[in-house]
Ligand SMILES: O=P(O)(O)OP(=O)(O)OP(=O)(O)OC[C@H]1O[C@@H](n2cnc3c(O)ncnc32)[C@H](O)[C@@H]1O
């Protein structure tokens with residue numbers, strides 16, 4: 001179908017690269033778009049799908065290789081689904097710690113029952129920059145926002161995301177455990193099926 005020994009990951013996020021490479025195993029080597037360019041495309045889409053396709057096309061154009069993009073984020077029920085597609089930019093680009101502090105502040109005094117949230121991941125794979133039929137796979141992970149950060153693993157909002165099925169924060173899960181059950185793991189399981197990878 002396509003030469004998957006040379007797949008470029010359209011992401012500048014080292015946490016995603018690590019997780020996606022671990023999920024893919026040795027069957028496919030992911031090369032970082034950082035090898036080709038440090039310029040990040042503007043994420044102008046209104047949905048995870050649009051942004052994932054936009055990032056994948058951009059990476060394919062720059063690298064000349066098939067490209068995989070991951071657009072993901074955290075949708076908090078009490079905030080009407082925010083920060084959603086704006087998760088990375090929630091605190092105006094000041095980074096993970098500032099994003100987490102802003103989220104805790106926005107949910108100050110909100111009781112547990114109203115702190116539901118889901119991580120969302122959309123993976124988009126294009127064979128080339130103008131591919132008319134991108135492969136799209138989605139994964140959701142339901143949880144709740146904690147009242148304080150906990151755990152050292154993972155990245156982004158992981159220290160604030162309580163995982164009901166394990167009774168820990170997602171930053172307290174080992175990388176291997178997170179990669180079994182996360183939004184990204186679910187999307188990747190679908191992608192592997194679509195690609196016929198075992
Ligand atoms: O766009 P690229 O270059 O891939 O990197 P990014 O970090 O900007 O990625 P997104 O635009 O998809 O934004 C995703 C946001 O959601 C957060 N996020 C996504 N998956 C996560 C996970 O598994 N654990 C914690 N936070 C996550 C992440 O920290 C970002 O703030």
Ligand SMILES: [Mg+2]
Nearest residue numbers: 012040043088
């Ligand atoms: Mg981004």
